[in-house]
Amino acid sequence: MKKILYLFLICLHFSCADAQSFDGSWKGEVSVSGQKLLLVFNLQKDSANNWVGTFESPMQTSLKFPVDMIKTNKDSISMEVKAIGLFYRGYLDRDKDVMKGAMKQGSFESAMILVRSESEHSGLSRKQDVSPPYDYIEQEISFQNVKGSASLVGTLTYPKGGGSFPAVVLVNGSGQQNRDSEVFGHRPFKILADHLTKKGFAVLRYDDRGIGKSKGEVNLATTIDFASDANAAVDFLSKQQMVKTGKIGVIGHSEGALIAEMVAAENSKVNYIALLSGPVLKGDSLLILQSYALGKVAGLSEPALELNKANNRKLYDILLRDEPPKILSELLEEELIRQNNGNVLTSDMRIKLSPMLMPWFKTFLRIDPSYYLKQVNVPIFASFGGKDIQVPANENIYALQRLRLKTTDVTIKDYPNLNHLFQNAQTGKIEEYFENSESFNEQLMDDLTKWLKLKTK
Structure with a gap:
């Protein structure tokens, strides 16, 4: 099962037996033949209190198709658009404005998150996106993680003109993401790689195992396996002629930041790390804090x-x-x-239960980032967003400040208005990721670049 966006938000709330509200405009994206398509479901109740709706794919046609079948059961929904043979089945996340599910059309099937958005903007305006031609060299590369039986494929960018350059590996957060860390049409790692390469760095980013061109076991893989992949990426980068010896770093986002700590703790080729929304609290504590923060912005009462x-x-x-x-x-x-007041679990509830038994989830609960942080003896840049509801800033900054680290070279940056994806945000809610035209905050990129320049003189 794909872990999308979050450090796997598992927010089971079976005690609520009331019907959930599905009214509104629900927007999501799906990738078809390499192209991102915006899909929209518009749902409401008619005068007879029955659900009715329309479906549209505005990038393909201006037509709106009727949603012929809408079945709901508490927080679950099934929909069919007969005119185009499309099916969608999903359920409301703890955030009532986020729906997780899957769509199917003919032989095509894909996981898809829908967000409730009344914004007139399509959600696809991405003001920072970059496209060729580039004023630097870009190469597709591949490397093997022999230890983890994975074959990874990615992109290496570096300045023109020859010479050797300081270099970084970019590590994705939780879930199988491509080399650009693409989500909702945003490509933050492509933007960050472009920015850093223009500033004189070689940058390696790669497709996670199981997505894009990378291969490897996913269903049984854990954070430890993904750290092994990142370790192989560092080893590969260290052997490239354009890379300056002793100037290699790892930049990780979310779970990728945890991985950066793990790699730096054991690989002497790592000379500095940058942690972007990196968890400091132990996995189980973080997920409880995460669920609380998400529920709070969703409007749940304090007793709930x-x-x-x-x-x-x-x-x-x-x-x-x-x-x-x-x-x-x-x-x-x-x-x-x-917790469900003695009621037997429904099939939908059992579907939500199964991810909790996956090796990744059970392992993540046990991982304590502080164990690895205490072994890191290289400079650390740690940034947090004040509107981050997935790795809440205050608690994780406090935990980091209390650690007795081997290194005294630690820079902590708090950006009060940024969310988990480092976008300027109002609330930090998931739907803002989709609606926001900003993909990666420029101020953070500038601060990170200045720090990297200082550490690689």
């Missing part, structure tokens, strides 16, 4: 937030046990039935 926190704590305590998967599954189901 506290109940959700207590319920998640019980679920995670079960997952932290050293028990076989079958026993864990049984214990989780018992606890969820209790």
